Amino acid sequence: MTNNIGKGFIHYKVTDPNDDPINPQSDTLRYGASVIQGKVWITFKKDMNIKLMKPLLISSFTTIDGREFNVHIVTVSKIWIDHNTLYNCEDGLLDVTRGSANVTISNNWFREQDKVILLGHDDGYVRDINMKVTFVYNHFGPNCNQRMPRIHHRYAHVANNLYLGWMQYVIDGSMGPSLKSESNLFIAPKCGSKEVTWRKIGHTNGDKWQFHSVRDAFENGASFEVTKGSVCQSQIIAKNKFFKLLMLNQ
Structure with a gap:
């Protein structure tokens, strides 16, 4: 995943723990992982529990970085x-x-x-x-x-x-x-x-x-x-x- 570090990547922050697989909303994990094109680095605003309603398809060159907070996908x-x-x-x-x-x-x-x-x-x-x-x-x-x-x-x-x-x-x-x-x-x-x-x-x-x-x-x-x-x-x-x-x- 080293290609995701450097120029040209998009820093996307998840602020909403909800999940809508039909119409992904901005600020949710699904939107950042599936909708945004290109190199995406995803972080989280705070501790959160995310319940996925459907399988999450993650685009290529996408990093989900939960190091700063406790993130649980259940x-x-x-x-x-x-x-x-x-x-x-x-x-x-x-x-x-x-x-x-x-x-x-x-x-x-x-x-x-x-x-x-x-x-x-x-x-x-x-x-x-x-x-x-x-x-x-x-x-x-x-x-x-x-x-x-x-x-x-x-x-x-x-x-x-x-x-x-x-x-x-x-x-x-x-x-x-x-x-x-x-x-x-x-x-x-x-x-x-x-x-x-x-x-x-x-x-x-x-x-x-x-x-x-x-x-x-x-x-x-x-x-x-x-x-x-x-x-x-x-x-x-x-x-x-x-x-x-x-x-x-x-």
Whole structure:
């Protein structure tokens, strides 16, 4: 997206959180992302929640820059978040919440952050039971702490990602989450926590947990607890340095 920096770009600021897919209004995200032609750099006037009424088609050479404020896009499906660098936000870097489904997050760099990614609004929001999210070819680190991701209720497929150290843990969840971790490289920090997964003792819906590891690689003593139901079946600790690359379609 370096072509979007320099002469000739349009700076567009979103001031209205509403969404009209039939007749996009000026000052809304849809107007800036879909109507304005040319190189567009989109920022936001303030914190806002944007509920997209229809899929958002984004024009070429468009940057959506939410670094200064907390921007949450909710209740959407068939979304692809690709080739972004996200870091240093007051809250989480990326939230997929309130009934969003069929989301692919790929080729992004997440760094310098405490709480990184949240899947699902909270334990009580049952519409998130239909959520399905794929993470592929992302780079986490340096200086990421936790929630890569945190899964409420439903399913995440995490494949071919690089985790370069962490402070607390990598992946956790609640309300019967399901995880397939496949062909990732987990490089634990030299000191501190080595655990990839974290599970709060005594958490509700503990009998519905499904955390699986398939062909993952672990270095510096990184460990992964394979969980089925309320039982942690095994702990994987390995020193594999090479792993099979997967081509995923969603």
